[in-house]
Amino acid sequence: MKNIDSRSHVRGESIYVDDIPVREGTLYGAVFGAPHAHGRITALDTAKAANATNVFRVLTAADIPGENQIGGIIPDEPLLAADAFHFQGQPIAIVLAESEEAARAALSLIHLEFEPLPVITDPRQARAQGELIQPPRTFKLGDVDSAWTNCTHIFEGRAESGGQEHLYIEAQGAYAYLTEQGGLQIFSSTQGPTAVQRTTTRVLAIGMHQIEVDVTRLGGGFGGKEDQATPWAVMAGLGALCTRRPVKIVLHRLDDMRMTGKRHPYSSDFKIGLDGDFKILAYEVTFHQDAGAAADLSPAVMERTLFHCTNSYFVPNVRATAYSCRTHLPPNTAFRGFGGPQGMFVIEAAICKAAEALGVKPAQIQKRNLLEEGDAFPYGQTTSGCRALASWNQLERSQGTAELEAGIAAFNETNRFIKKGLAFQPICFGISFTKTHMNQASALVHIYTDGTVGISTGAVEMGQGVNTKMLQVAAELFSIEPSRIKMETTNTTRVANTSPTAASSSADLNGKALEKACHCLRDRLCHTAAGILGHGRADRIQLREEKVFDGDMETDLSWAKLVEGAYFQRVSLSQQAHYATPGLHFDTETEKGEPFAYHVYGTAALVAVVDVIRGTYHFETVRLVHDFGRSMNKTIDLGQVEGGLVQGIGWMTMEELLYNEEGRLLSNALSTYKVPDIYAVPEEIAVEFLETEGSPLALLKSKAVGEPPLMYGLGAYFALRDAIRAWRDTADLPLAAPMTPERVLMALHGPHPVKPVPEESPAIA
Ligand code: MTE
Ligand code: GUN
Ligand code: MOS
Secondary structure, eight states: OOOTTHHHHHTTOOOOGGGSOOOTTOEEEEEEEOSSSSEEEEEEEOHHHHTSTTEEEEEOGGGOSSOOOOOSSSOOOOSSOSSEEOSTTOEEEEEEESSHHHHHHHGGGOEEEEEEOOOOOOHHHHHHTTOBSSOOEEEEESOHHHHGGGOSEEEEEEEEEOOBOOOOSSOSEEEEEEOSTTOEEEEEOOSOHHHHHHHHHHHHTOOGGGEEEEEOOOSOOTTTTTSTTHHHHHHHHHHHHHHSSOEEEEOOHHHHHHHSOOBOOEEEEEEEEEOTTOOEEEEEEEEEEEEESSOTTHHHHHHHHHHTTTTTBOOSEEEEEEEEEEOSSOOOOOOTTTTHHHHHHHHHHHHHHHHHHHTSOHHHHHHHTBOOTTOBOTTSOBOSSOOHHHHHHHHHHHTTHHHHHHHHHHHHHHOSSEEEEEEEEEEEEEESOSSGGGOEEEEEEEEOTTSOEEEEESOOOSSSOHHHHHHHHHHHHHTOOGGGEEEOOEETTTSOSOOOSOTTOHHHHHHHHHHHHHHHHHHHHHHHHHHHTTSOOGGGEEOOSSOOEETTEEOSOOHHHHHHHHHHTTOOOEEEEEEEOTTOEEETTTTEEEOOSEEEEEEEEEEEEEETTTOOEEEEEEEEEEEEESOSOHHHHHHHHHHHHHHHHHHHTTOOOOBOTTSOBSSOSTTTSOOOOTTTSOSEEEEEEEEOOOOTTSGGGBOOOSSGGGGGGHHHHHHHHHHHHTTSOOTTSOEESOOOHHHHHHHHHSOSSOOSSOSOOOOOO
16 A cells, blocks of 8 residues: 555645645744753843834743743753753743744844853763763673683774754644634644643643544654653644744754754763683673763653663673763754664674674674674563574575675776775664653544544654554454545644654554554444344454354445444444553563563665775675565655665765854755765665564554664675775774765775764755
């Protein structure tokens, strides 16, 4: 089944926040952000801006009726900075005007005086100064300290990975207006409608019951709207409350890039020990997460870094410690993989370093250490349905990686100035929110008297196809045509207390709730049919669109007729249901438990081609075997794999986020921040489905697919490094991503070690 949004997307008919027809009297908001990264506010004068043409009002922290606080995990972030600011672009005031242009024009009339304070942009420096978001956490397995003596080879090093701009096509935005009796309606481009509702309650001091948050769909989220869609929605709500007029705030792309947080950069130290057979015996790692200026989701992201610090390898002795470091950058946030990719990059870097020093290919070490059935992760859970080796072997067998490797070796022999490199990239990603309580969802199904169906769940459609999957569930359980079913908007009044659509879990969680609701309705309808047919044996009834079956006999009851009959018999045609993933638990004292419903596995092989003279490169082929379980929608799942892969390649190669020492974003536009376009996509992406049993905790045994494929992109870094090694020794080359063409050129021809981050880059004001 095709994505149900594809037609309206292609025709430009899909509705996003900025497409909602505005009500008469709508005001447009523009946000005034801090001009410096750290300072104490000594004076703020908004009078001139407020008096400007077509400006209706300017709001500051003083206008907030409730708590000036938006921090979720840790209450450390004001909606509007009042006494001090902690990153460039931190919201301080909101101009509300009759047009967006008028609002933006008045921003320059706001007068701010401040005393500049020292700026930290380096997480290690933050740690040294005791600037931590929370105390560090350590995951342990075995006994690392005594394991080193058994190691034949020990390597130490540092690995750095950069941030990543989400670049959802739809920028952050919200539209809010008052309804009657103190009610507030908010349309938000958010992954977390309940988070918007909860925070609005806090800031505006009105009950959650008064706030209705509605989400049609997002033009992409990628984690950037899990937590950071909230402030703009709360600001729109605040504006509506203060002016009693509808308020729309949609960020300009440059403001979005400047003011919102991104994937967390990490700077990490590792030590890895192997025996004579390249078995990894011990691994020690210290992560420095650049949290930015406030906690946001950083503690949860950091936790997932620890969960995934050994990727798909079994390591008997591990000690992994993570520091969440407070700097003066915009608070970094969720981004596809949620800290997992950063954790996995370091062990891949460690293996690469060991391989380069030992003069072997990393694949030799990787394959030797893959997880097997029953192996323990550092957090105590053991593998079940492990597909690490199975996916690797299938890749070798059916994707011809041996010939690929031989071909590359031969190519490099005969080509002096073009070099090819190969990397294998296994992945293992845990499915579930790491916070156990978040693994719940609800659904609400209405069958209307004409036999059509409306479905609401807590899941937000952001391009990943969750609505299509929900629709498939209902169509299958009711045995009716998809055209009878409508996916409703995600709405906090219809489905309450939702977890954000995140952690790749939304299809599983919401789909299971929906399954439950549909089962209830199906049972009721089967009973009704059995009653109508006069025998009362509901178990004999099979629902069908055209003719309901009684055993193997066709009846003259159609679905629509049965529904109508049920209505006249006063049988409820609506059902709500709730689902919570069974069996999950985690103890943060011992750092052990069963945090994940299941794991997703897979292995990719990536081939990079480097132009040695220019430092430019492309990816000739990516072949991968991915564990989809029993994919319920291969078109959508394939799209997720391809999109995730390319996004991961972008992070590892061309996407270079640069802040200067004053905490100013230099890569602040698409002229200076490069994302993969059609030309950067690998020439070939061959995806093979590793058909497995799936997991009973996966929706229809179709495994979660949203985030895991991004981590195949890690291999892009190592494939480039392999190509560079065909030209020159890389032993002293720092393990730092992204591997931009500039870095590749320096790696090929510059002195080693190459400085990991250039000082300045040209920027657009
Ligand atoms: N795919 C598209 N097209 N757009 C997105 O914003 N977000 C990703 C992934 N795939 C995203 C996407 C992220 S970060 C997550 S967590 C999952 O989708 C969320 O959706 P799911 O739980 O339905 O997989
Ligand atoms: N995104 C990916 N994983 C997670 C998670 O564990 N928690 C949250 N909140 N978001 C995620
Ligand atoms: Mo995805 S980072 O869990 O929104």
